Each structure stands twice: as C-alpha cells, then as structure tokens.
Amino acid sequence: MTVLEKETDIGNLRAEEERILATFTRRLIEIAAVSGARGAAASPTATLNAMRLPAIALDRHGFVVDVNSAAEAVFDNNIKIKDRRLFVRDLDSRTLIKDAIDQLSGPPRLNSLAVEPVIVPRTDKLPVIVRIWPFEGPEHHPGQEIHALMTLNALGPRPGPPATILAKTFRLTPSEAKLACIIARGAPPDIAARELKISRETARNQLKSVFAKTDTHRQSELVALLLQVE
The missing domain is CATH 3.30.450 (Beta-Lactamase)
Incomplete structure (x- = not known):
C-alpha cells in the first residue's frame, strides 16, 4: 500500500x-x-x-x-x-x-x-x-x-498511551513513539507533524516505520492496536 x-x-x-x-x-x-x-x-x-x-x-x-x-x-x-x-x-x-x-x-x-x-x-x-x-x-x-x-x-488530540510505553512495547525510536502517541489519540499525520514541529514528509516517513514495526497497514488498525497499550 x-x-x-x-x-x-x-x-x-x-x-x-x-x-x-x-x-x-x-x-x-x-x-x-x-x-x-x-x-x-x-x-x-x-x-x-x-x-x-x-x-x-x-x-x-x-x-x-x-x-x-x-x-x-x-x-x-x-x-x-x-x-x-x-x-x-x-x-x-x-x-x-x-x-x-x-x-x-x-x-x-x-x-x-x-x-x-x-x-x-x-x-x-x-x-x-x-x-x-x-x-x-x-x-x-x-x-x-x-x-x-x-x-x-470536540475533534482533536485525546488522551493516549504514554510514548515511553509505546517505545518499549514496539521497539520504536523516541521520535516514532511520540508520533505514535499522537496518532493513537485520533490525530491525522498532518496534525501530529504540527504538534511535533516536524515536516509532513518526516511525519509520513516515521508513520511508515511505525506501520512496519507494529505489523499494521492502516491507521485504523494502528490506533486499535495502540489503544490496547496502557
């Protein structure tokens, strides 16, 4: 995909x-x-x-x-x-x-x-x-x-799992974990890029890496998986 x-x-x-x-x-x-x-x-x-x-x-x-x-x-x-x-x-x-x-x-x-x-x-x-x-x-x-x-x-970021826990669970880099934490709150990649103060291209590349490490292929699958982490 x-x-x-x-x-x-x-x-x-x-x-x-x-x-x-x-x-x-x-x-x-x-x-x-x-x-x-x-x-x-x-x-x-x-x-x-x-x-x-x-x-x-x-x-x-x-x-x-x-x-x-x-x-x-x-x-x-x-x-x-x-x-x-x-x-x-x-x-x-x-x-x-x-x-x-x-x-x-x-x-x-x-x-x-x-x-x-x-x-x-x-x-x-x-x-x-x-x-x-x-x-x-x-x-x-x-x-x-x-x-x-x-x-x-109210659309926008909602409470999600801590980035540190996501990093340990899925072996994400600190940057990938921060991105995953925001994605888990329901925000699209563009909003995550703005919040993290990174380019959209960087956010998309990190998201591709998160998809690979979590063995997911869609944001809906990724969010469902991340929200199981407490």
Whole structure:
C-alpha cells in the first residue's frame, strides 16, 4: 500500500468514525432516557457524563437546563454557555444552531435525529461537532423539563498511551513513539507533524516505520492496536 492509499484510507476512516459516533451517541441518549424511566437518581447529562459524553440539556425554549463536566471541558472562547444559551463565536454556526433549536418546538421524538450536525470552527483548534437530540424523559423524573440534549464532539488530540510505553512495547525510536502517541489519540499525520514541529514528509516517513514495526497497514488498525497499550 502506498502512502497516498494510506492517506485516502485515513480520510475514509474519519468519515466512518463520524457515522459510528452518530449511531453510538443515539444509543447513549436512549440509555439515558431508559435510566430515568427506571427511577435512576442521576440526570440524563450525569448519565452521559459517566459515559464520557459531553452533553447539555435544553428546555423547550432552548435555554440551558444542565451541563455535565465533560461538556465544560470543551468550552473555550469559541464555544461556551452565555446567558443560559450555548454561545458560539462563529456567526454561521450560531445561526445553524439557533435554527436547529427552533425545530424542537414540537413534540420530542427520541427515535429520530431532528437536525443535521453543526460544525463549529475554533481558532487554532479542530472544530466541535454539535448535535441536538429530541429527548423525552419520564414525567416523574427531576429533569422532566428537559426537551432536548445537545452533545459535543470536540475533534482533536485525546488522551493516549504514554510514548515511553509505546517505545518499549514496539521497539520504536523516541521520535516514532511520540508520533505514535499522537496518532493513537485520533490525530491525522498532518496534525501530529504540527504538534511535533516536524515536516509532513518526516511525519509520513516515521508513520511508515511505525506501520512496519507494529505489523499494521492502516491507521485504523494502528490506533486499535495502540489503544490496547496502557
């Protein structure tokens, strides 16, 4: 497989990951609703927080009812809560989110996705994917005023295995191990090159070496393998 083929596969991987994430998130929302129906004390956002999913609860008018700590970790000057609303600095994204919230004025339907995801760009960071899910909880639940759940998927580096462990496990050089650590967090080679302050060509050559030493051929295979290392 050539480097170009690998890069194409990486692009396909990101699209596939996005599709899987949407399906997975839908299932987590269903679990949160079922937990409330069974009388669980935790709010839907707390239930999703335990699953490490950033979530914001909205009332019928689009005002923020609750925010979990996973969502708070995503907030910065580009996206945050302001005056009980989700504020995004990008004007186009702000308009799309407002329109999406306005669509939720009717009866909520848990089994459907009301709107397309909104991509919120961030300065010097990869974007945040915002989804708004209709939510129907049990009437007796303390969070019965919740009309929708907003989930945030902040793209970019995520915690991965330590570089020193990767180096010892796969006999990587220190430079290769640092690259592998970033790749394991879901970042593409170009982002890894920027973070390591090396050229794209150097990053690609190191990635080829990591592929060889780990006996993997695609980034999806490499990430799945590296994430098994703790």
